[in-house]
Amino acid sequence: MDLAHSPEEEEFRARLKEWLAKVLPTLPPKPSPDDWPGRRAYDLGWQRMLHDAGYAGLHWPVDAGGQGATPTQHLIFLEETEKAGAPYVGANFVGLLHAGPTIAAEGTPGQRARWLPPVLRGEEVWCQGFSEPDAGSDLAALRTRACRDGDDYVVTGSKIWTSHAEVADWCELLVRTDPHAPKHRGITWLALPMDAPGVTVRPLRTLAGSAEFAEVFLDEVRVPVANRVGDENDGWRVTMVTLSFERGTAFVGEVVACRRVLREIARTARANGRWDDPALRRRLGRLEAEFRALWRLTQWNVSEAEASGGVPGVGGSVFKLRYSQVRQRLYDAAADILGPDCLDLDRPWVLDRLSSLSYTIAAGTSQIQRNIVAERILGLPKGR
């Protein structure tokens, strides 16, 4: 058990901090949240800077164009960029964390050569077409149909909860290619060019009032068979590779950010007098315990992943279950410290409180995560 970093890790951190200190002041102003082209340009620009400095695809294998960094280095990267206030991965999220690793693991040499470098260089944006209105928790029930027609698949259906769809070049798309097979065995993974005829994007407004997501409608869209990653009907297995990435270090930056928010909340409480209520103060103390523990759990999961040399396992579900609850408790505490101001959208944390409500739903509801933990770790039987 050791929390100290090796000299190499410390050097990696020092170089990174030095670089961040140098380049962050040179960044252009942040675009407004509803300026999608501006956000695309900003996020790709940041990715290009990372690329030029040798930080692109840090955790990707070297033969995929990545840096082959250790999980610990990746953790340090996520921690320090968040602490320095660097841009979020933003529009590069799906490319760097879902589609890219999937192509790296399952694509042909030609597919890797075509799609991976533009992701790393900040030239192309990917989005994700997995969920459908009737396939949420039960993702494998997806019904978007793809029929083979010569060298193309002809795709019809609709996808939902697609971020950055308005400005994406590519969509990693799950389609049903065999409607008669058991539901997990008739799914195929395709790279859909977003400018293909028949693709319509409609913004989806969330309860927080923003349009962070979109619906994507597909009307007889032709996708070349060459854009298929993995075998026909093998897309579920291909997808699971992607999802296990999603449940790995995805929340590192957020935990760092939450700890900062907790400190800001404490400062506000001291300023507005609510700190004098011992119950509220102790609630913040307990939240500090939670976030310290979540940070340690992250370090533990990363160390285990490093030791096993592999992809993080169900530890991600354990982490997400607790984190999503604690994040909601954090913003509930913020509301109690704000008092009546918790109804003012212009106050800090009020929109975050609304957004935090999605954490027990998105990327696998808490109910689904509990099934995973109970069945895969504790060996409890599947329900009938």
Added chain:
Amino acid sequence: MDLAHSPEEEEFRARLKEWLAKVLPTLPPKPSPDDWPGRRAYDLGWQRMLHDAGYAGLHWPVDAGGQGATPTQHLIFLEETEKAGAPYVGANFVGLLHAGPTIAAEGTPGQRARWLPPVLRGEEVWCQGFSEPDAGSDLAALRTRACRDGDDYVVTGSKIWTSHAEVADWCELLVRTDPHAPKHRGITWLALPMDAPGVTVRPLRTLAGSAEFAEVFLDEVRVPVANRVGDENDGWRVTMVTLSFERGTAFVGEVVACRRVLREIARTARANGRWDDPALRRRLGRLEAEFRALWRLTQWNVSEAEASGGVPGVGGSVFKLRYSQVRQRLYDAAADILGPDCLDLDRPWVLDRLSSLSYTIAAGTSQIQRNIVAERILGLPKGR
């Protein structure tokens, strides 16, 4: 909506209080908890006093020897006896609240004449033989076998969680008479004389260290067919009549008692200084809100039962779900107010805290109660 009582109800209350004030001082000293014969004598003596004063079987129909009192009168009775510190129903519980009402509803005239008067007069004690080691939540899975042999059933099996088995005269017993029928359709209700050859009672020690329950072992016990209430294989329906009684006003006295306990806890907190911790104080305030509401919910359920002229419905499950949680919260708060003394079994509430842990398990676990509420009130589908 009215919480006031009618003049008749107020008169009923006044007479009851007057009687209680007169007779309670004449009661013999309470026997020790492990003196089962003493407890039997004490409880039967109290029932005899109730009988002589015209309070026996208050909520039973008149034609069964009861008083035919309204649910409101029954509520007043339970409230005032608890407030006055009168004895609990104790050994008369199953006779008055389970077996008796079942026989009154489903028995033949001969069975009613044989079994009901001794219950009302405090002459005979009943116990309950429903649960089995492998049939708890899934009561209908019970396996105690009864085979017809002439005018008798020959019964073999075992029962668990049987209170007062050591001193009971009769046991309301559920047995399987048709092992081939669907599990709810092969069950029969029998009145088992506890002195029959082949009946063995073994005390069952609980985690609180007491032997409040027993296991009952049945080895080829002969029970006359004449002791069967209802038809052969119709015992599940007969039983459900009984269980709906159990979920009615069963907790009235307890809620009254909990409110008294909460007040004692508050007094202790004021005395030992913990009252100065606003978080603890407010926790007690919130518990006061809970018990006020539970008392109102009881009054609501009783009023609804009075209006429908019938047996209380699933409102009992709603009540039990919340009550069992709040009772545990009450004793957890008591522990926090006791501090280190919460580990001392000689302090008040410490044993009660242990006992309260059974409330989310006994008489239908909270999990089962939530199924009932969701399926019967909200119309959610049964799981597969």
Added chain:
Amino acid sequence: MRFRLTDDQRALRDGVRQLLARRFDREALWAAVAAPGLDRALWRELGAAGFFALRLPEADGGVGLGLPEAVLAFQEAGRVLLPGPLVATHLAAGSVPGAATGEVVVAAVDGGLVEWLAEADVVRGEASGAVPVRSVDPLTPLHRVAAEGSPAPVDTGRAGGPLPAMGSPDPVAVLLTAAEQLGTATRACELAAQHARTREQFGQPIGAFQAVKHLCAEMLVRAEVARAAVYAAAVTADPVDIAAARLLADEAAVLGTRDCLQVHGGMGFTWESEVHLHLKRAWVRAQRGGANTESEDVLAADLPT
């Protein structure tokens, strides 16, 4: 003891429900979300139906009913997300001319906030210098006032004489808010159960999964416990009972709408779903009547020394 709805109370509740179903249906709800603003015609219709004058003596032109009836009416209003300063106007029916009939809209300062200030004809409490707030609830415009507990009665309205400022919260206002929260809790439970019965995943309605089923069951339990507390407080009008009702109704509404969102999953997270409107309104109402710790203090103070 007849602690249940009388036939008259049932008829009153059904009447309010029908009026609101007719005049504030789903279409009207979404129109109000899209274009916030008080529907004066609806307000007058509520007045005509006796919503504001419900507890005024018949001699004063009121309906002559009591708190239990008012609680039933406000529960219905809460259930359908009816917008407007309902509680403040109802409370002003006896003192502000025009309030009883719905001609005059009355707002009130409560806990440092004023709901519907810009639309109000009369404001109770010191609201001068109030600044608009970008409200979390699209159906409740809010202003923030500088400091609470104005020292002297001030009349900032256009009609009637000087009004007393609202110092410590009016127990009746707290109770009627609790009734609205109860309506929300009940509605959230209905919406969740409805979704759970119809939405299918993994080949069956999600309500067949215990994880969802038990979430719905707990919503119902919280709502029913709150109902008993709110109705009882309406009968007794006891401030301690009202404090209890407020705590339980807030909890049932705030947790219930959150669970309703969880049951709806991603679909509940969209703006188009009405789930968030209930959740946000529950948050708004939970701020009324002072911090809920004050209600806990009221109850604790009632425990013996």
Added chain:
Amino acid sequence: MRFRLTDDQRALRDGVRQLLARRFDREALWAAVAAPGLDRALWRELGAAGFFALRLPEADGGVGLGLPEAVLAFQEAGRVLLPGPLVATHLAAGSVPGAATGEVVVAAVDGGLVEWLAEADVVRGEASGAVPVRSVDPLTPLHRVAAEGSPAPVDTGRAGGPLPAMGSPDPVAVLLTAAEQLGTATRACELAAQHARTREQFGQPIGAFQAVKHLCAEMLVRAEVARAAVYAAAVTADPVDIAAARLLADEAAVLGTRDCLQVHGGMGFTWESEVHLHLKRAWVRAQRGGANTESEDVLAADLPT
């Protein structure tokens, strides 16, 4: 960063587990419940195995290991309900002759209570006039002392010189207690999962029902979060980290044993089931190291001004 068990740590943990499985098996556990009293032979065997001298420098005859190793050993002790004043004796290994080898049993006053006073050879803190308490935990005899925080160091033991009284709780004692709680939380989760896999109701293992399955999942989550906190505090030895570890481990143990009881249903409510022994021990340990609100205060005080 290698925040995981080293091979040596794994071997140490497995060694302790094997020793305890051999010397304190189920039979020994129930014998101890039936006839409370400290098994001196086992105590010496623990001493010989280095349980008490684990952190003493090798130059002083100790094992020369650190807090992480001690935490692993105490986690195993917690897991199997090992009785005796383990923490107090371990902490005294460097100052009380004989403690390191298990020849001398050391008890300590903590939070107004002393565990195992009658069996102890040496007591740290002012325990004169202590009165026996009928302990909720059949495996932990307790005495209550008159008042906390004795003014001056007092030696009430038979061996060694005067010892400092325990004033504010020793952070190492708090951490080792948290390690025991972690062992309990882990064990409770194992027991619940085992029961859920094998107990059948309604024609299937109860663990196939989400209501049971999700209870077990939350137990595991609490235990794993506590594990990360306890292990990290062992590495940093930072008092604020220790306060966090204590809160999370107490919660994981107290709620975990309660959920374990719920999963076991009636069977868990019997004396014969070991579930209640874990629950009661978790209650006993939660009283050590001061009220948990004090740990919350420690963490809050670390938040910035």
